[in-house]
Amino acid sequence: MSAPDQCDLIIRNACVLTMDAKRSIHAPGAIAIKGHAIVAAGPEATVAAAWTSPRTVDADGAVAHPGFVDAHLHVNAQTCRGYFRGDASKGGGAGPSYADWKAMLSGDDEQAAAALASVEMLRHGITTFVEPGSAFEPDAVAAATQAVGVRCTLADPYLWDDTEMMRTIPGLMSPSLAKRVPPDRARCLKLLGGQLYRNRDKDGITHGHIALYGEGTASDELLRAGKALADRDGVVLNSHIGYDLDLAAAMEQRWGKPRFVHLAELGVLGRNVTFVHMNLIRDSEIDPILSTGVNSVWCPFAYASRSTVLRQPTRLPEMKRMGATVALGTDSARQSSAGDAGFLAFVMSAEVGQTLAAEEVMEMLTLGGARAAGMDATIGSIEKGKRADIVVRSSRLAELGPNIDPVHQLIAAGHGATADTVLVNGRIVMRGGRPTQVDEQAVIAAAHASAKGVARRLGIKPPGMWPLAM
Ligand SMILES: [Zn+2]
Structure with a gap:
C-alpha cells in the first residue's frame, strides 16, 4: 500500500449525504479537501487510508451534506x-x-x-x-x-x-x-x-x-x-x-x-x-x-x-x-x-x-x-472534483438525531439554523454556528442601522397591531 497523500482538511466521523449519482450515504464517512476542491469522499476508513491532513474537523457523527x-x-x-x-x-x-x-x-x-x-x-x-x-x-x-x-x-x-x-x-x-x-x-x-x-x-x-x-x-x-x-x-x-x-x-x-x-x-x-x-x-x-x-x-x-x-x-x-x-x-x-x-x-x-x-x-x-444556478458542474454534491461547499450540522441539538433516517430528519426537523461548520470553496466560513470571516454582531448592527435609515427616509412606520413604545 502506498503512503497517504497530503490534503488541506479532512472532515471525519460524519454521516455524509453525498448526493452522488447513487445518492450514497457514508456513516461514518469522511471528506478530504485540497485547495478549493473535494479530493475524496467515502467511508472513513477508505478516505483515511488514502489521505492525511494537518487539519481535521470531527463531525461527532453529525450529518454533512452539500451546501x-x-x-x-x-x-x-x-x-x-x-x-x-x-x-x-x-x-x-x-x-x-x-x-x-x-x-x-x-x-x-x-x-x-x-x-x-x-x-x-x-x-x-x-x-x-x-x-x-x-x-x-x-x-x-x-x-x-x-x-x-x-x-x-x-x-x-x-x-x-x-x-x-x-x-x-x-x-x-x-x-x-x-x-x-x-x-x-x-x-x-x-x-x-x-x-x-x-x-x-x-x-x-x-x-x-x-x-x-x-x-x-x-x-x-x-x-x-x-x-x-x-x-x-x-x-x-x-x-x-x-x-x-x-x-x-x-x-x-x-x-x-x-x-x-x-x-x-x-x-x-x-x-x-x-x-x-x-x-x-x-x-x-x-x-x-x-x-x-x-x-x-x-x-x-x-x-x-x-x-x-x-x-x-x-x-x-x-x-x-x-x-x-x-x-x-x-x-x-x-x-x-x-x-x-x-x-x-x-x-x-x-x-x-x-x-x-x-x-x-x-x-x-x-x-x-x-x-x-448554472453551476451543476462545480457544486451540488460531495464528490471528487467538485468545489468543497459543505455543511456539517450540529451533533448536539435535540432535533438533529439520531440519524436513523438522516435525510428525512434533516428536511423535516433539522432544517433550521442548525449548521455547525460550513465550508465554501474549501474555506471554513462558519464554525460552532458562528461566521469565521466577519464579526456577526457588527453585520447585524449595520443591517439594523441601514433598515432604520431607509425607513426614516421613506417615512414608514412598523405595521404591528399592538402599541409599541420605541
Ligand atoms: Zn423574485
Missing part, C-alpha cells in the same frame, strides 16, 4: 422585515410599498442587507444563492458575500423594457422604482451581460449570470438577446414567470397562446434557462418545459403567502416526478427566514396531494439548485 442552493433570493428584502406585512404585490394605497423600499436603497444599504442575508443563510446550511438582478449595485452585494464567504451569482439590475403589465401589482412596480430603473430597451441591451466578467475567475465565489426581470416585462427582442448571450457565455438566463396568476393570464392574452408555447417558438428555452415561481403550468406547457430541459424554481413561501393554492395548486412536485429540474428559493425574506423553503415545499406538496419525499426535497436544494 444548499437558494436559487432565488432578493437581498433587498432582508432588511425590511418588520416594516411590511402580507402580500408583497399590494401597494400604492396607504404609505410606501415594498417597491418604494427597493427604490430607496443605496449601495451601502444593499451591502448591509447582503451581509445579513449571508450570515443567516450559512446558519441554515445555504452556501450559494442566486441574486436575480434586483441589486442596483452588484459590487456592493459582491463585497458583502465575499466578506462573509458565501457563493453568489449576480446579474445586472432590473432588465425590463415593457412594464405595462406590472401596473396590476403596484407593490412590485412603483413610480419610484420605474424612475430609478426605467423600462428602456437601449438601457437593457447596454447592461446585458455586464456581470459576466466575474466568471473569468474560475476559482472565485462570485459569479455572473443573465437575468431579465420577467413577468411580461421583456419584449421578444430582449428575451432573444438574453438567451443568445447566455448560450454564448455558458451561463444561465434567469427570469420570473407566473408569480401572479392574473399576470400570467394577461401574458397568455398578449401572446395569444400559453406562455411556454410562445417561449418555445421564440427559441428561448433550454437547460440553461431558469424560470422562477411557475405557479401556473397549463397541460400544453408540460411538453415544452420537459423537452427543452428548462429549470424551475419554486418559492413556496411566496406561493403560500398569496393563497395561490386556492386558485391554482402548484404542479411543481408533479413536474419534478416527470423529470423536470426543480429548485427552491426564498424569494423575499420579508416575512420568513432564508432557509425555510425546503420545509415549506415538503409541507405544501402534501397540500396538493403530491407529497414530496425528503429525498426529493434534498435533490431540489442541492442538485436542482446547482443546475438552476
